[in-house]
Amino acid sequence: MLPITIRKKIFLGFLFILLMSTLFFVISYRSLNELTTLSLEVEPLSDDIATLREQIESASVIESNLESYLLVGSEEHKKILIKEIDDFVNKTNEICGQSEKNCGNELLLKMSKINEYTEALIDSMEKGTSAFDVNKQTIKIYTLLDEIKEIQEDLIRAKTDVLDANINKQHEIIASLINRFAVVEIFIVLFGFFLSFLLSGVIISGLSKLAKATREISQGRFETKIRITSRDEIGELASAFKQMAKDLKKSREQIKKHAQELEQKVKERTKELNQKVRELTDTKTAVLNMMDDMDHTNKELVHTQEKLKESLKKLKEMDAKKDQFISIAAHELKTPLTSIHGFSQLLQNRKIANNFNKRNRYLKIMDHETRRLANLVNDILDLSRIDLGTVKLVLEKVNINELMSNMKREMEMLIKEKGLESKFIIEKGMPEIITDKERLTQILINLINNAIKYTPKGKITVKVAKEKNNVHFMVKDTGIGISKENQKKIFERFYQVDSSYTRKVGGTGLGLALVKELLDILGGKIWVKSVPEKGSEFHFTLPVNRTSVRHARKNNEYISNI
Numbered sequence: 001m002l003p004i005t006i007r008k009k010i011f012l013g014f015l016f017i018l019l020m021s022t023l024f025f026v027i028s029y030r031s032l033n034e035l036t037t038l039s040l041e042v043e044p045l046s047d048d049i050a051t052l053r054e055q056i057e058s059a060s061v062i063e064s065n066l067e068s069y070l071l072v073g074s075e076e077h078k079k080i081l082i083k084e085i086d087d088f089v090n091k092t093n094e095i096c097g098q099s100e101k102n103c104g105n106e107l108l109l110k111m112s113k114i115n116e117y118t119e120a121l122i123d124s125m126e127k128g129t130s131a132f133d134v135n136k137q138t139i140k141i142y143t144l145l146d147e148i149k150e151i152q153e154d155l156i157r158a159k160t161d162v163l164d165a166n167i168n169k170q171h172e173i174i175a176s177l178i179n180r181f182a183v184v185e186i187f188i189v190l191f192g193f194f195l196s197f198l199l200s201g202v203i204i205s206g207l208s209k210l211a212k213a214t215r216e217i218s219q220g221r222f223e224t225k226i227r228i229t230s231r232d233e234i235g236e237l238a239s240a241f242k243q244m245a246k247d248l249k250k251s252r253e254q255i256k257k258h259a260q261e262l263e264q265k266v267k268e269r270t271k272e273l274n275q276k277v278r279e280l281t282d283t284k285t286a287v288l289n290m291m292d293d294m295d296h297t298n299k300e301l302v303h304t305q306e307k308l309k310e311s312l313k314k315l316k317e318m319d320a321k322k323d324q325f326i327s328i329a330a331h332e333l334k335t336p337l338t339s340i341h342g343f344s345q346l347l348q349n350r351k352i353a354n355n356f357n358k359r360n361r362y363l364k365i366m367d368h369e370t371r372r373l374a375n376l377v378n379d380i381l382d383l384s385r386i387d388l389g390t391v392k393l394v395l396e397k398v399n400i401n402e403l404m405s406n407m408k409r410e411m412e413m414l415i416k417e418k419g420l421e422s423k424f425i426i427e428k429g430m431p432e433i434i435t436d437k438e439r440l441t442q443i444l445i446n447l448i449n450n451a452i453k454y455t456p457k458g459k460i461t462v463k464v465a466k467e468k469n470n471v472h473f474m475v476k477d478t479g480i481g482i483s484k485e486n487q488k489k490i491f492e493r494f495y496q497v498d499s500s501y502t503r504k505v506g507g508t509g510l511g512l513a514l515v516k517e518l519l520d521i522l523g524g525k526i527w528v529k530s531v532p533e534k535g536s537e538f539h540f541t542l543p544v545n546r547t548s549v550r551h552a553r554k555n556n557e558y559i560s561n562i
């Protein structure tokens with residue numbers, strides 16, 4: 001069964017939240033469509049109601065114009081009356097669509113009679129018939145207009161009821177969507193709390209145990225037990241720490257045993273010297289011979305003392321490197337641990353957890369610090385595998401153009417985030433090479449990350465070219481540079497250039513050492529050219545055609561997929 005890493009746990013949590021959001025959208029899609037349909041029906045209904053109200057006002061205007069025509073009887077008033085009635089009829093027919101479905105048969109029937117009554121009235125007025133006939137026609141028109149207005153008011157009330165029902169339905173749909181959104185949001189927030197609590201518990205508990213074990217080991221208690229059984233990155237780091245503690249304990253015992261042996265040898269040499277002195281005082285006849293013996297013995301003693309000093313110096317250097325590694329590892333573990341712990345505590349605050357932007361930003365920071373821990377663990381594990389002879393390489397054909405294209409796409413974002421310029425130069429006609437693609441990518445990422453880290457401003461240049469039977473890679477920066485005395489030591493494990501800038505950016509001093517040892521195994525070479533304050537150039541070569549790799553240990557195992 002494959003181990004579930006911390007990164008997979010975070011990914012599964014985000015995937016679950018995404019699935020819940022998608023499910024909410026699918027469930028709400030039908031309601032949104034219905035809401036859209038109802039919204040499209042609102043405007044025509046509003047327009048019909050407004051038009052019907054205008055028609056009622058037009059009916060009142062017709063009545064006014066009818067009165068004016070009856071009083072004056074002029075041709076101009078007649079034309080105005082006819083025009084108003086024609087407009088009134090046409091507009092009503094337009095609303096009804098010439099169909100009783102929209103307005104009812106009664107309104108259409110009455111609208112067809114209004115012109116008839118009006119023409120009869122005008123005819124009576126022009127022929128000069130009796131006032132009784134004129135009044136009779138006028139009353140018919142007034143009555144008809146009142147009936148039409150009453151029908152239109154009924155239509156307005158009916159359409160208003162439909163409009164109100166439509167709007168109420170929209171409000172119900174919106175309320176339903178809001179309730180669904182609230183339920184989903186509450187679930188996502190609660191799940192986010194649970195995920196944050198789970199991950200912080202897993203990471204902080206493991207790292208706290210490792211930090212405590214580191215302090216105890218640094219005080220010489222190598223028997224300290226690390227009770228971590230997880231199969232993720234923390235578990236691998238715990239295994240590496242256990243192995244480191246065993247190695248340190250063994251080295252300390254060897255150092256102590258060697259020191260005791262040296263001390264015993266010194267005592268024996270001193271005893272022999274005293275014996276020689278006594279022999280010299282006892283016999284004057286052998287003075288010259290004894291002086292020669294003493295001189296020879298003194299030379300051996302001086303030589304032994306020099307060897308002892310050299311051995312003690314190496315032992316002190318090993319002990320110092322051990323202390324330096326423990327100090328750096330503890331600091332590099334403590335820094336992201338503090339950040340993860342702090343942001344996980346913040347995410348337990350409901351206000352922050354409900355803030356989408358802050359929640360995502362804090363989770364991204366926690367993810368970044370987790371990746372940083374994973375990178376540190378991977379570097380330590382890779383060096384441990386190299387020392388133990390268990391590193392495995394996969395030899396395959398690697399397309400340089402494709403590799404560098406992926407590298408450019410991956411690293412340009414980091415370079416731009418630092419505010420730097422970048423340039424990738426790949427010589428045309430680059431051949432395929434046989435090497436470990438993953439390890440080559442790891443080497444390039446380490447060198448480019450170093451260039452970004454130690455370049456406050458300027459430009460990063462990556463160049464690849466064919467050079468006889470090798471491929472030549474170069475990573476160039478315009479950063480702080482490296483002095484000549486430090487250039488000889490930067491590929492040693494745990495070595496860091498002592499300057500204010502390097503102390504500011506931090507690091508373990510493992511990256512370049514790992515790069516060099518991987519290149520040694522792959523049959524490559526690496527060197528550096530640098531001028532302080534002007535920048536550095538890291539060059540390395542790899543053979544084009546290579547079907548085997550250089551062994552770091554006799555028991556190394558390698559896989560070839562050529």
